[in-house]
Amino acid sequence: MIYKIIITKHALKEIINLPAKTSKQVSLVIDDLANNPRPHGSKKLKGEKEYLWRVRVGDYRIIYQIAETIKVVEIRKVGHRKDIYQ
Numbered sequence: 001m002i003y004k005i006i007i008t009k010h011a012l013k014e015i016i017n018l019p020a021k022t023s024k025q026v027s028l029v030i031d032d033l034a035n036n037p038r039p040h041g042s043k044k045l046k047g048e049k050e051y052l053w054r055v056r057v058g059d060y061r062i063i064y065q066i067a068e069t070i071k072v073v074e075i076r077k078v079g080h081r082k083d084i085y086q
Helices: 009-017 020-033
Strands: 004-007 054-056 060-067 072-080
Touching: 004 009, 004 020, 009 060, 009 072, 020 054, 020 060, 020 072
Parallel strands: 004 072
Antiparallel strands: 054 060, 060 072
């Protein structure tokens, strides 16, 4: 099933500010989330009020939410692993 991808303004800014090579890799992973929102290696985050997931792209992380009923994946945050969980 194909999911619609929504990227928040904050996440889009973060993607634009990434190094060029990393930005391209992150974009490819985000495109793949439309076909499979829970790829191998993705994890559900604990301790959050919302049901958020994360997927790794090298030293960077993509934090997103899946809305199953309306088939939407919303990208919330993108950043380096040392800063993303704060």
